[in-house]
Amino acid sequence: MPSTFTITPSMIPVVQTRKALLILDLQNDFLSADGVLQTDEPEGCLARTLELAKAFRDSGAGDVIWVRSEFECHRSLAGDGDQIITADGFLRPHRATSTRGRQPTSSAHDTGLMEADEEAFLSIPAGADKTPCVRKGTRGAAFAPAVQAAVVAGRDIVVTKSHYSAFASGQQQLVQLLRGRFVTQLYVCGALTNISIYATALDAGRHGYETTLVEDCCAYRRGMRHLNALRQLNQLTGSEAIHSDSLLDAIRPPAAPSRPTGLSPCLAKLGMDMVGSGSPEASPAAGPRSTSTKRASPQPDRGGRKRLAPPRHAPVPVEQTRPEVGPARPSNDTAPLEIDPEPSLSDGESPEKRPEEAQRTAGAATAERGELLLASAKGPAQAPRARSTKTEQQPRIRNQIRQRVLRPSSAKTPETPIPRAAKPTRTQSNAPMHTPSTTAQPHPEPDSPPSMATNDAAAPVCSAPLCEGDTTVITNVLTPGLAAGAFERLLDEVSWAGMSHMGGEVPRRIAVQGAIADDGSMPVYRHPADESPPLLPFSPTVLQIKEEIETHLGHPVNHVLIQHYRSGSDYISEHSDKTLDIAPGSFIANVSLGAERTMVFRTKRPPQKTTDDDPPAARRTHRAPLPHNSLCRMGPATNTRWLHAIRPDRRAARDKTPPEQGARVSLTFRRIATFLDAGQSRIWGQGATAKTRARARPVVNGQTDDAVAMLRAFGRENHTGSGFDWAREYGPGFDVLHMGVPKRFCAGSADALGNAAVVLALAELGVGWARGSVDGPGRFEDNDVGRAVAHGAGAVLRYLDAVYGPGRRYDQMLPREVARRFARLQQALDLRGEWRRVGEVGAVGGGGGGDGASTESETAAVRQLLATALADWEGYARDAAAAVAVSASTEPAPAPAAGDTTAATSAPGFYIAGGSQPSPADFALWPVLHDMVRVCGDGVLGAHLGQYYAAFKQRSSVAKALGPPTEE
Ligand SMILES: O=C(O)CCC(=O)C(=O)O
Ligand SMILES: [Fe+2]
Numbered sequence: 001m002p003s004t005f006t007i008t009p010s011m012i013p014v015v016q017t018r019k020a021l022l023i024l025d026l027q028n029d030f031l032s033a034d035g036v037l038q039t040d041e042p043e044g045c046l047a048r049t050l051e052l053a054k055a056f057r058d059s060g061a062g063d064v065i066w067v068r069s070e071f072e073c074h075r076s077l078a079g080d081g082d083q084i085i086t087a088d089g090f091l092r093p094h095r096a097t098s099t100r101g102r103q104p105t106s107s108a109h110d111t112g113l114m115e116a117d118e119e120a121f122l123s124i125p126a127g128a129d130k131t132p133c134v135r136k137g138t139r140g141a142a143f144a145p146a147v148q149a150a151v152v153a154g155r156d157i158v159v160t161k162s163h164y165s166a167f168a169s170g171q172q173q174l175v176q177l178l179r180g181r182f183v184t185q186l187y188v189c190g191a192l193t194n195i196s197i198y199a200t201a202l203d204a205g206r207h208g209y210e211t212t213l214v215e216d217c218c219a220y221r222r223g224m225r226h227l228n229a230l231r232q233l234n235q236l237t238g239s240e241a242i243h244s245d246s247l248l249d250a251i252r253p254p255a256a257p258s259r260p261t262g263l264s265p266c267l268a269k270l271g272m273d274m275v276g277s278g279s280p281e282a283s284p285a286a287g288p289r290s291t292s293t294k295r296a297s298p299q300p301d302r303g304g305r306k307r308l309a310p311p312r313h314a315p316v317p318v319e320q321t322r323p324e325v326g327p328a329r330p331s332n333d334t335a336p337l338e339i340d341p342e343p344s345l346s347d348g349e350s351p352e353k354r355p356e357e358a359q360r361t362a363g364a365a366t367a368e369r370g371e372l373l374l375a376s377a378k379g380p381a382q383a384p385r386a387r388s389t390k391t392e393q394q395p396r397i398r399n400q401i402r403q404r405v406l407r408p409s410s411a412k413t414p415e416t417p418i419p420r421a422a423k424p425t426r427t428q429s430n431a432p433m434h435t436p437s438t439t440a441q442p443h444p445e446p447d448s449p450p451s452m453a454t455n456d457a458a459a460p461v462c463s464a465p466l467c468e469g470d471t472t473v474i475t476n477v478l479t480p481g482l483a484a485g486a487f488e489r490l491l492d493e494v495s496w497a498g499m500s501h502m503g504g505e506v507p508r509r510i511a512v513q514g515a516i517a518d519d520g521s522m523p524v525y526r527h528p529a530d531e532s533p534p535l536l537p538f539s540p541t542v543l544q545i546k547e548e549i550e551t552h553l554g555h556p557v558n559h560v561l562i563q564h565y566r567s568g569s570d571y572i573s574e575h576s577d578k579t580l581d582i583a584p585g586s587f588i589a590n591v592s593l594g595a596e597r598t599m600v601f602r603t604k605r606p607p608q609k610t611t612d613d614d615p616p617a618a619r620r621t622h623r624a625p626l627p628h629n630s631l632c633r634m635g636p637a638t639n640t641r642w643l644h645a646i647r648p649d650r651r652a653a654r655d656k657t658p659p660e661q662g663a664r665v666s667l668t669f670r671r672i673a674t675f676l677d678a679g680q681s682r683i684w685g686q687g688a689t690a691k692t693r694a695r696a697r698p699v700v701n702g703q704t705d706d707a708v709a710m711l712r713a714f715g716r717e718n719h720t721g722s723g724f725d726w727a728r729e730y731g732p733g734f735d736v737l738h739m740g741v742p743k744r745f746c747a748g749s750a751d752a753l754g755n756a757a758v759v760l761a762l763a764e765l766g767v768g769w770a771r772g773s774v775d776g777p778g779r780f781e782d783n784d785v786g787r788a789v790a791h792g793a794g795a796v797l798r799y800l801d802a803v804y805g806p807g808r809r810y811d812q813m814l815p816r817e818v819a820r821r822f823a824r825l826q827q828a829l830d831l832r833g834e835w836r837r838v839g840e841v842g843a844v845g846g847g848g849g850g851d852g853a854s855t856e857s858e859t860a861a862v863r864q865l866l867a868t869a870l871a872d873w874e875g876y877a878r879d880a881a882a883a884v885a886v887s888a889s890t891e892p893a894p895a896p897a898a899g900d901t902t903a904a905t906s907a908p909g910f911y912i913a914g915g916s917q918p919s920p921a922d923f924a925l926w927p928v929l930h931d932m933v934r935v936c937g938d939g940v941l942g943a944h945l946g947q948y949y950a951a952f953k954q955r956s957s958v959a960k961a962l963g964p965p966t967e968e
Contacts (some may be wrong), residue, residue, distance in 0.1 A: 017184040019062035022204075023049060023217075024190030024197055026147040029121075029133045029140035029220065031191070036133040037121060038217035040193050041226070043715050044605065049189055049217040050150045052244045054189075057152065059251040063181060064156045067174075068143060069196060070136045072162035075122040078111045082164040083202055085194040085229045086117040119221065120194055122164055134234060138536070162197035167207055175207060180656065185210045187247060189217035195227035198233065205237025215241040216573075243573060245600070246647055355946060460552070466622055467601050467642050473624050477591065477631040478548050482541075487593040488763055489541045490665050494562055497533035508572065509564040511536045520678025522558045525670060526687065526712050526736065527578045535559075542667065549669055552631060553587045557669035563663040565597065568649035568656075574602065576639050577670070578714050580687035580730045586671035588634040592626040594664040596657075599624040599632055601642045604721040626666075627659060634859025641721040666964050680737065689733040699737035707739035744769040746796075749778035753832050754793030756927035756962070761797055763957035764918055765804040794829045797920035806917050817915065823914040824876065824921035832928045834869060838862055859936060866932060866940050873925070874942035876912050881944055884910040910948060918952075926952050930962070 029035040031046060039045070053064045075082050115123040121133035134141040143151070151158060159166065159174050166174050178186075186209045188201050197218055204211045213230060218241075221224035230241045458480045463473040478486065496509040512535045516522045522535050538546060542560060550556055563572070577588050590599070601622040624644075626632055634644070646666075653661060673686035677696065684696035700706050713729045746762065746769045748755040755778060762769055769780075780796040782788040782803070790799040801807035801821075810818050913919040929949045932940050941949055952958065 017182050019185040019187065020178060020181070020183045021053060021062065021064050021187045021189070021214075022067060022200065023053060023065065024067045024167065024188070024200060025134075025192070026066070026144055026190055027068050027134055027140065028142055028144050029138075031144040031147075032140075036131050037119060037192070037221065039221050041220055041223065042216055043719060045217055045219045046144070047605075048244050049214075050146060052158075052189070052214065052217055052247065053150055055248055057155065061251040062183065062185075064144070064152075065159060065174075065177075066147070066151055066156060067159045067161055067166045067190070067196075067200075068141070069122065069134045069164075070160055070162050071124075071132065071134050071142055072120055072136075074126075075163055076111070076125075077114045077120065077123055081123070082168060082199050084164050085198055085225055085232065086114045086119055087225065087228055119192060119225070121195070122162070123848075155345075163584060164196050165203040166196070166200045167203035168199070175690070178209075183209075186210075186211050187214055189214040189244075191219035192225075193218040193220045194222075194229040195883075198229040201233050201239055202237060205233075205239060211237060211239040212247075213239060213241040214244050214247055216244050223336075233670065243645075243647065245574065245602075245645070249647075296460045322398065355778070414913060457697060461574050463624075466624060466638070468637035468640075469634065471601075471638040472633050473626065474631045474633060475550055475627060476629055477552065478545060478629050482544055482548060483593075483629040486541055486545065487665055490539075490562065490593065490667075491564070491663075493539045493541055495533075495536060496564055508570040509566065511562040511564075512536070513542055513560050513562065514672070515558040521675050521693075522678075523581070523672035524579075524674050524676045524683065524737070525559050525561065525581050525672050526674075526734070528711055545667060546669060547592060549589050550630060552633060553589055553669075555583075555586055557589060557671050557673055559670045561668045561670075563666050563668070565595070565646065565666070567663060568595075568597075568651065569743040571648040572646045574600075574643045574645035576604070576643050576718055577634075577668075578717055579636070579639070579726065580713075580896075581672050581674035581685070583671040583673040583686070585636060587636075588639060589667075589669040590626070590634065591634040591669070592630050592632070592664060592665040593628055593666075594692045595662040596625055596627045596659045597643055597646050597664050599626050600647055601638070601644050603642050605719060606721070607723060623713045640724065643718065676737070683735050683737065687730060687733055689735050691733070700735045703739060704736070706734055707736045710734040710736045711739065745779075745781040746770075747779045749793075751778065751793065751836070753836070753927045753931060754778050756930075757793050757832075757923045758796050758800075760927065760957055761800045761805075761920065763921040764923065764955070765800055767800065767804050791922070793832075797825065797923055801920045806915070806919065817913075821913045821919045821921065825919070825924055827872070828912075828921045828924035828928065831869060831873075832924060835928050835932065838865065863936055863940055866936070870940070870942065870945060873912070874945045877910075877942075877944035877948040879914060880910040880914055881947060883914055910951065912948065918955075922952065926958070 026046070026049070030037055030039050032038065047601070056062065057064045064501065077084065112125070114120055115125045116128060118130065121130075124130055124132075132138075142148070156801055157177065159177070161169055161171055161174075163167070165171070165310050188211060190197060193213075197213065201211050201213060211233075213233065215230065218226065218230075233239045234241070236263070269656045291333075346432075439884065458476050460474050460476045463475075465472055476483075494511045494513075496511050510533060512525075512533055514523045514535045514537070516535070518536050524535070538560070542562065546557060546560065565571070582588070582766045603619045603621075605619065624632060649656075649660070674683065674688050675685045675693070676683050681699055682696040683699050684690040684693050688697065711736075716729060717724050744767065746758060748758075758778065758780065778791065778793050778796060780790045782799075788799070788803075790796045798807075802810075806813075807821075813821075911918050911922050912925055926949070929941065929945070930953075933949065938946055938949070
């Protein structure tokens with residue numbers, strides 16, 4: 001039977017979705033030195049953003065949309081409208097309860113504070129005294145000159161908004177414009193991360209756009225706000241933050257295939273300085289090529305010119321370069337292997353010249369609608385140009401090509417394997433000077449005999465020199481016996497920690513080990529992190545690795561930073577190692593175990609051009625794959641002139657080769673010349689102000705001027721190549737040890753029960769703290785800007801409740817609940833006082849001081865006393881139990897509080913002042929009950945109070961409060 005409809009797949013319109021780069025608020029008020037809200041972080045942000053905009057446009061990846069803000073009228077932050085972040089403290093990621101992603105806390109009080117914040121530049125509540133920002137017609141509202149010059153009129157799109165969000169209700173212009181262009185994927189950057197970027201990205205998520213933040217192109221004034229915004233966006237909308245390099249990589253024309261090098265498969269993948277030096281001869285090591293004759297036929301580039309597919313074994317530059325600035329680059333000049341997936345669509349003509357192609361891909365009606373909508377958009381928007389599917393499909397095809405050509409299946413190595421136990425012969429002319437060993441570690445002589453037990457497959461192989469010629473990758477670097485199982489042993493034996501940077505966790509686990517001298521002194525390597533884990537002595541496997549690695553360095557190392565990249569999502573951003581504490585002339589030794597990742601080297605930004613006649617400076621990139629059991633031996637010249645990074649590798653597992661799967665451990669060994677004493681309280685050596693131990697000076701902790709100066713010097717080392725003036729920048733030395741986000745300090749008092757109550761509250765509320773350096777009356781010092789201090793357990797409990805606990809929301813409690821919370825807390829504090837007095841007069845415990853040894857009659861007297869004192873509490877516990885029983889039969893169990901991992905499952909979860917979460921009364925009461933039970937046995941508590949006591953005891957926070965005070 002003939003079918004009613006004939007379905008011809010080629011007739012079905014394919015809507016090709018597109019991307020856009022949304023750049024927000026790069027206006028004078030946010031960028032210029034006299035701007036009202038000048039952003040100065042991150043360094044180089046504007047230049048990177050402009051570079052990205054150009055590359056994005058030139059690559060054909062999508063549209064560049066410049067958005068600017070103009071103050072029109074006060075924008076309230078109450079209700080469901082604009083949302084921004086003005087919190088300086090760490091915002092704990094919360095469970096998204098609302099699909100609209102609204103922040104859960106926004107009382108009138110919070111809103112008032114937010115609107116008053118200077119960064120809330122579109123909110124000027126009545127009576128506010130704020131400097132006007134981005135007022136229409138002012139210089140501050142204009143794009144910064146460099147930005148204005150970067151906007152390509154007639155091609156880019158410029159949109160003006162008067163809300164924080166570019167998608168706010170009443171601002172449908174952008175949504176319509178994007179719809180018309182079939183944009184589904186947005187890359188967002190600009191200024192400020194926590195204000196316009198946050199509001200816009202949150203709304204973009206609501207509109208269903210797949211949104212990615214280009215983190216290093218997001219400008220901000222306060223690091224914590226920037227991090228909070230990125231974190232919250234990730235939490236609420238799933239948007240990821242990437243580095244602009246990753247985006248540039250994704251949109252950049254395809255990588256040239258490696259010229260056959262004849263090296264081992266791994267080394268063949270190294271990007272080496274071989275531009276133009278290769279032979280065009282065929283080689284068995286050449287990677288597979290497409291066998292499709294169609295694909296090998298002449299292909300058009302995007303400019304419509306014919307170009308030839310590369311000859312089968314054409315020499316191609318291995319080094320990947322990207323011009324810093326300069327004219328738009330034709331898409332084919334570095335794309336020798338561009339394969340058109342649909343040759344019929346691109347046969348000889350530029351997509352731009354083929355409007356009918358747009359109809360084939362998107363359908364005539366939709367293409368037209370795109371144009372109509374666009375015409376209604378404000379700003380110099382341009383009619384949509386029809387795009388071929390080719391442009392959009394390139395990344396995927398390129399990836400396939402890259403994988404095939406960069407992974408030759410077989411290759412020979414012409415390198416002479418390095419004999420085991422022999423120091424590799426260094427051929428580089430600019431290899432670091434060998435600093436004589438000052439420690440007693442033995443080093444084999446250069447011509448010591450090769451070890452007997454090696455075979456070819458397992459012998460170390462050294463790559464050709466990389467970057468500045470002083471860097472090499474040595475594969476098979478560890479002896480097979482050590483390499484086998486080292487990865488697993490390290491995971492087990494190393495004491496891993498998180499590390500914070502700018503108040504956030506770095507995206508990998510780390511550990512620090514080093515040579516601790518007999519007197520306890522140790523090397524210290526300072527780099528831009530707020531806190532690093534403590535240095536521990538070399539663990540057995542690390543020590544073995546260190547000893548083998550030293551034979552390849554020719555000098556000892558005394559410090560190692562061990563990093564665990566748990567998956568492809570863990571990474572280290574582009575940086576150069578900070579040489580403040582590194583001994584001059586020494587190598588930085590990166591040992592890789594586990595999954596293969598790629599070290600991407602990129603030359604530092606060249607100095608600003610001086611005249612227009614200078615040719616545009618180019619930055620060079622090398623990719624060095626680091627397979628399991630390899631050593632990247634980086635010399636100082638490379639570290640001076642190049643940055644390096646392990647970028648995230650978020651490819652799906654199926655797109656990775658087996659060696660690339662899984663986790664990686666790297667060990668970065670350094671020779672450090674700055675030292676701390678055993679107590680980490682004094683510092684001396686190369687990078688300190690005191691150059692000798694005899695003159696060692698106290699370390700400086702916290703966010704001090706010194707810390708800022710050191711961080712700025714680190715920043716300059718990252719950005720200045722050989723122009724970095726070490727003697728001037730680092731020569732005088734820094735005594736800074738821990739910097740960055742200050743800690744909260746808690747100093748205990750002689751009152752053990754008060755201390756336990758505070759520790760219990762801190763644990764329950766998930767508030768991290770460190771032990772205060774000064775002992776004295778119980779004291780809590782917060783890490784807010786003003787460093788709020790509360791004295792005495794009662795005040796601290798109230799403070800913690802009001803700032804971190806449910807006490808933030810007294811406005812949402814019934815007055816009687818508030819009164820009950822206050823009254824029970826006071827009563828619990830009084831009970832603690834009575835119990836202490838009992839202890840003092842009757843010598844029966846009372847405050848954890850006594851050992852419970854007392855006569856029967858004394859104990860009986862105390863029991864009697866307690867029976868009276870605890871009568872009220874028994875009643876409260878009975879009421880609370882009854883309330884829980886009622887709500888348990890009608891409602892699902894309340895969610896456990898922050899510090900509790902067990903309450904939801906095993907504890908009934910009733911609290912002495914009622915409610916669904918512990919209150920300060922519980923924190924004050926429970927340690928007292930516990931002490932009473934310790935002294936008098938649990939018979940002292942009535943049935944309900946006993947039940948309350950036992951249930952609360954199961955909470956995970958209790959273990960912390962009972963143990964010795966431990967920091968978080
Ligand atoms: O994991 C790596 O190989 C790189 C580590 C690194 O560059 C560093 O710690 O400075
Ligand atoms: Fe590094």
